[in-house]
Amino acid sequence: MVSSTGGVALDERTAVRARKRTSRRTVSAGAAFLCVLLAGVASGCRQSGVADGHSPFTGKAARAAPVLAVKIDNVRPARPQTGLDSADIVYVERVESGLSRLLAVYSSRLPSTVGPVRSARESDLELLRQFGTPAFAYSGTQAKLEPVVEAAPLYPLPAGKAGGAYFRNQDRAAPHNLYLRPERALKAAQGASNARDIGFRFGAAPPGGRNTPSYTARYPAARFSFDWSAERRGWLVSMDGAPVRAASGQRLAVPTVVVQGVRIRSSRYHDRWGAYSPYTETTGSGAARVLRDGKAYDAHWSRSTPDGGTDFTTSSGAPLNFAPGQVWVVFVPEKAVSGRAG
Incomplete structure (x- = not known):
């Protein structure tokens, strides 16, 4: 019987999505198996990214493991966050009112807790497609975006x-008190894709670059500073002038920071007051600045399709290697990285 609410139609759409996801998992598993079979013949086959025992996200030793992305709050009442130091990649995105949120990607290591967790945005879906079918943890979405996320x-x-x-963390005020246990979350996403090649390359630094003891990326209502520490072999991260610290109290030091110039436009969705969410376009190409080893390198980025990864190259067109370890990618307006590093 078809109900007046269209329940049967909804059930059919749910079944179609389930069949599509099963098909995607089958194709992904088959491709990964083929890579293993051909590993000794085709050295370029790196579907899982860990055939040689190293993570495609950090360049460090890691086991094959599923990808979990978590949307993390980043306004002042949400700090200090928990679990950022365990992430393989941290993406910095602009949201409403010129503020920022973080999208942390985990695979190599899972902390016991991550948070505070906040809501998803439309541009998260384009960014996450390069990871295959990852698990995506978030607090919710606005009503019109929810079916789009469900179908992604x-x-x-x-x-x-x-x-x-x-x-809920009783020591924090809502809405900045929602936290996630990653291991439990992944049990609800048994078919999530393992880490795979998304374009990052690791190795020796390219020639050139400019000595850069400090670099700051700005949004209208947020700023991120990275100060080079030779002792820590990484960039000490500050948000709005305050140091970012791990749960141990030690400052977070990031080996590689990518400041990626992108187009930021209005999305299709807005809040109840009519304010549209920014949409960060992560496909296409443009200028970037890569910070590593105390230097800034001018770079070019290119991502031709949402399903593909992002290539970072030098002015000569050679791959631009990152330093092994955690990578932060800060999306800024295109004009913010025009001209040479200095």
């Missing part, structure tokens, strides 16, 4: 849908 090639894990993976 990922495992959506909003609060209430991840088998007890979320909890």
